[in-house]
Amino acid sequence: MPKPVSNEVSSKLEALKQKFLDKAVVECDALDAIAQSITDAEACYEQLEQAYRILHRLAGSAGTFGFSALGEEARRLEVQLKPFLDGDSQTSPVLPSDISPELSQRLSGLRGLLRLADTAEPQTKSNFPTARVEQLILVVDPDPGRATQLTSGLSLYGYRFSWLPSVKEWQQRPENVPSALIIRDDVFLASGGECAELFPGLPIICLGAADSYPRRYALAREGAEAFFCDPLNLPLLADHLERLLTDHADAESGRVLIVDDDPELREHYRLVLTNGGLEVETVTGDPARLLSVLSAFRPDIVLMDVQMGEIAGPALARMLRFEPEWLSLPIVYLSAEQDREIQLEALAKGGDDFLTKPVSDSFLLRTAKIRCYRAKQLDKLVSRDSLTGLLKHSLVKTEILKEHARCQRLKHQSAVAMLDLDHFKQVNDNQGHRAGDLVIKGLANLLRHRLRKTDIIGRYGGEEFIVALPECSLKRAVTVLESVCEDFAKITFEGNSGEFHVTLSVGLTTLSAYASSEEAIEAADQALYGRKRAGRNGVTTAS
Template sequence: MSEENVSEIARKLEVLKLRFKEKAAKDISRLQQAAEQFRVGRFGPNDVVAAYHSLHRLAGSAGTFGYTVLGEEARALEVLLKPLAEINGELAPAQVQRVVDLAFVSRVASLVDSLSLDPVASQRTGAALLPVTVEAATDAVALVVHSDPEQAQNLVQGLELHGFFPVAVPSLKRAVEHGLADVSVLVVKDAKMLSEGSVLESVADTPPIVCVGAGDSFDERYALAECGVDGFLCEPVDVPLLADTMERLITEREESGSGRVMIVDDDPELLEHYGLVLEQGGLKVWRVNNPADILGALSEFRPDIVLMDVQMGTFRGPDLARLLRFEPEWLGLPIIYLSSENDREYQTDALAKGGDDFLVKPVSDAFLLRAVSVRCYRARQLDKLVSRDSLTGLLKHSVARSEINKEYVRCQRRGEQAVVAMLDLDHFKHVNDRYGHRTGDLVIKGLANLLRHQLRKSDVIGRYGGEEFVVALPNCSLIDASRVLQSVCEHMAGIGFQSDGQEFHVTLSVGIVPLQNYLTSDDAIDAADQALYRRKQAGRNGVTVGEEAPITERTQV
């Protein structure tokens, strides 16, 4: 995020703080008038409940804007009034007067004094103190830190075939001087990490670190773990295994700082504040101020998690959570209550009605961002179990077909072009029979990682079954698709896989067709499969365009 955007968010947060202060002053004035009336026995059937809810809102929101003393005192008064608010039926004046005495009225009046206290410094500069995410580079940049230039160059050449952009540097000091902001992963010789690892302490956001080394004892591995290493491989290095480890760590890192969050809260200032804090941390946020709008917002935004207040006017969070669970689509959606309610029994009851977790207000900006990011990451990981192939992390067969159909519909509606491709590893049964299924799995993951690096983030990539893959490339011509997928074939053929000291290579066959030229997306996939079959007959290791393509663009590579 740019400095300009950070400054703009800081300005908006300061405006929200001023709005909160003005609104809180009015709420306290109304509470003071109500308390005076309660003390002399003058109140309507819902007046006590309304005052309780006002104190509840102050208790939950004041700390967020830096008014900690106000929040704590409002919480104490809320606790005193709660037993009255929970009584079903008419309240007798004597019941209320036992609680709302002169001391209670005086404490309510003194709430306004807390607004004159300057918010704590950490909240005043809250936006600037939050971590700012950096957009990931298009290429997966890998710095190789190794004392042996020849071995470093071998790693560089091997990682290039897997779609990485590797750069060799002789030391960690040079790596830091190079700059790590756009680096996706560090590959470091273990001795270098143990002797020079302290230079990374000055780096605010270190990329994942994979060490390579000859030593493989428990003590040696533990020493690397103490240094913050994320992965380790023994020398001589199996480059496809190294590439797979790097890809896994990069994916985990990228997903840990992303997510989609829906916030449901009837307090507009608090809603906006939470939204700005989470957006600055790299999350996408949808704000819902009116709980009645939640179903439409869910369908449109499809969040990873929902943050929801427990009490929102006439709406209660647990009842809204139960309502959402009416729909099978939202049964697995994590719902996190965000409330100043700290009664454990009440929390447990609220969770039993459809919630998944509780965050008690007030929460600091940094804690909110960290807590929500962790929960988003966990939700996305669980979702991957449903939609992603466990071996490759690519879309499962059925999900890939569904995504390709969506692209097909988009092409038909907008008159745009796209390409669908079927890919198959050549003689893969021979690989499994000769080298074993574990080595075969590594070959499959090698192709999956290569596709992730060679293709765009907007492209659909799925594992169709076994050694077969399906790809859809939006806004792409047959000529461009042929060129890109031919490059994938060449990179795949150049990768050297290892098994029991033997090196072997695996080639790739591809069939492609224009997605928009068929009656259905399934017809296009079938046509691409037929083109793949013809590629196999023609000698494998390359790309064949389906016969149904327009003559002006029909090519074979």
């Protein structure tokens, strides 16, 4: 059996694929412009040569990154275009009139092939390259029509789905590993624990026609993590699904710094934790080295020996607390010391927990994961908006300030946008504040799924949001955010007066075009007001 790809290698491959996508999108923009020139009979030699170079690169690299259809079409277009560049004239190449329309159309069609990866998995409607992996949700429902209605509603949030009429038909393959299970409650209870065996550790959401406390208790006893009663409130279900997926991901990941002067033990701990899915960095007790690694690695927790030669762990922990940014960093001591009084004294000097050596590998891994999870939860309380889970006002402005500095330094384009829910006061007044909260959460979830991991998303205040799209042209940003507006308007919410829809207005500008991030945000805000005056529900760019 081939050795499975490690998380690190898989992550590096995904990063390379993302770089390919980012560049390919820019190149498709250039091909669009050239296609228009061909249509207008204004294409010059330099433009056709540029198109040929782009096609040659795509033909050679697209298949490697899982876009065979794109590579094959680029190869065919490359071959078709080459004869027109081999002539003597380099000023006004002549394309036959019967070839020009087809060539122009096929050049423009290359962008659509960016959505067709070899796995044939459905992509989000936006052509925007995304580093976010579309999570697969397994739906088990004997009624195919009911399942289709469910998946159609939830697909707006960026998930992909696999449907089965019963659990017994499940056959796991490498390409269909689900992130969560949505199942009818009677099917789940009738499985007799089979779901827990087939999907260990998977978030399970049950749906049912009738609600009662005995029913809920039975579902919870069998391992379900949520229950929703018909008729379904899809935005509420989507919000709960997002929270479960985030919590499960946080519980299985984390960053751990190991401080120990025993090289063999240090490496053993590293291997155990790395194999368990955690990111690990190791150092000895050298204070200078420790501070530099802390700043670069930014761990969720620190595992520290109590005595490391001449270095005392408690003194080192106390030194770390000198810096305000490390006051809340959890420090867990690892020591052979069994005297409870000495352990308590060590905890009093800057530690948070004490593990007595020797500690089993499984116990160490579980402790590290739990501690990392709690640390991330506490960090979210400080840095994230409690309703949406997005960055708070002050922090998102700080991140956009950093991105503006990158634009100035690296000379690339980035976009910044202000987003505002239309007629939101009427939503609260007519549908109730609970429904209003669901609308805000619905937009937050949609943005998380439609934008890249590298994009900056924050709640600016009330019903207003702000996003920054690094290394993204204004044209591309318009396409992305128009898609967000279109799909958000399709989401059906439920309130005091029944079902309703909400639209979204966006003001957009180029971050790098302004002397400061504050000026760019103000320009995007003015563009937002322009969108409101123009009728709402769409995107307006700053003049």
